[in-house]
Amino acid sequence: MLPEHNFEALRLELSAKAKNGLDFIGAATLVWAAIAFVWTLPVSVPSKGFITFCVGAAVLPLAALLSRVLGTTWKLPHNPLQPLGLWLNFAQLFYFPFLIFMLMRYPQHFIMTYGIITGAHFFPYAWFYRAWPYACMAGLIPVGCLVLGLQLSPPDLYLIPAFVAGALLVLGGLLLGSYRRNRQAYLLTSPAGR
Numbered sequence: 001m002l003p004e005h006n007f008e009a010l011r012l013e014l015s016a017k018a019k020n021g022l023d024f025i026g027a028a029t030l031v032w033a034a035i036a037f038v039w040t041l042p043v044s045v046p047s048k049g050f051i052t053f054c055v056g057a058a059v060l061p062l063a064a065l066l067s068r069v070l071g072t073t074w075k076l077p078h079n080p081l082q083p084l085g086l087w088l089n090f091a092q093l094f095y096f097p098f099l100i101f102m103l104m105r106y107p108q109h110f111i112m113t114y115g116i117i118t119g120a121h122f123f124p125y126a127w128f129y130r131a132w133p134y135a136c137m138a139g140l141i142p143v144g145c146l147v148l149g150l151q152l153s154p155p156d157l158y159l160i161p162a163f164v165a166g167a168l169l170v171l172g173g174l175l176l177g178s179y180r181r182n183r184q185a186y187l188l189t190s191p192a193g194r
Helices: 004-038 045-056 059-070 082-105 107-120 123-128 132-151 159-189
Strands: none
Touching (some): 004 045, 004 107, 045 082, 082 123, 107 132, 123 132
């Protein structure tokens, strides 16, 4: 069992070297902005949902590109917590059957459901990266999507992905501040960071 201070040092290292997952948040922001555009197209709601699935597949390649630009590290072989980040990210894939059900039976509510799942999956990252903005947005994004989903008519559903993209942009800014604080703490406490 790891002493608590070593455990915290591992989390600080993840935050500092992965930059709080800013590459994924940046990719998700761009993808949700593209999804907002998709929901303005003059096609049926089910078609918009299908296109949304296709556009959503761009998150991982975009995150890989942004990782190079931002200089983030995805693999820390000596850090036993590192694989957890990937598992947390893939956990949302288990909600896809529910999304498919919504698309097939209640297509008008598909984009709301997708936004709720996207936002809610951020919650464990608050602990993983020692970054409270993840916890805040894990509540704000789903509630915002629900409120919009209950109020909007089909022509205005593009406002849900636009809201998610805007919330992700704010999240990115907050995470940048959190990363800077965690990086400073990492540099002060870790021999590897010095």
